Amino acid sequence: MSTQEIAKFTDSINSKLEEGFVIEEKNDTLPFAVLSKKRKRINHKLNFKLACITLGVWSIVWLYQSYVSKAKKIVVGLDEDGNVFQENCYMG
Structure with a gap:
């Protein structure tokens, strides 16, 4: 691996x-991180x-907020x- x-x-x-x-786990030898x-x-x-x-028009925004606000977990590597x-990491 290069510095670049x-x-x-x-x-x-x-x-x-x-x-x-937020970083939950990070590995520098096999570069990946779970966020x-x-x-x-x-x-x-x-x-x-x-x-x-x-x-009822605002209910569209309310549904969108509920969908977007879910907890997320990703792997970057x-x-x-x-x-x-x-x-994406899928949480059960």
Whole structure:
């Protein structure tokens, strides 16, 4: 592995950390890291009131917020060719 490949890997992890992810596990010999992001809290009472006020139109936004706010877990690593890859980890 060259220093350029390691720099790309480190930059990729740093960009995910800026998005709110946290490192759960990191391996430098086989460069990969497992990152997770906690679920955002949604104020369901407020969203319900807004949905009632807007005659249900706000419910589309409410459903989107509920879908996007799920906890996420990803793996970031380097493949054999030195390319950075990212895959989702599916939690049960």
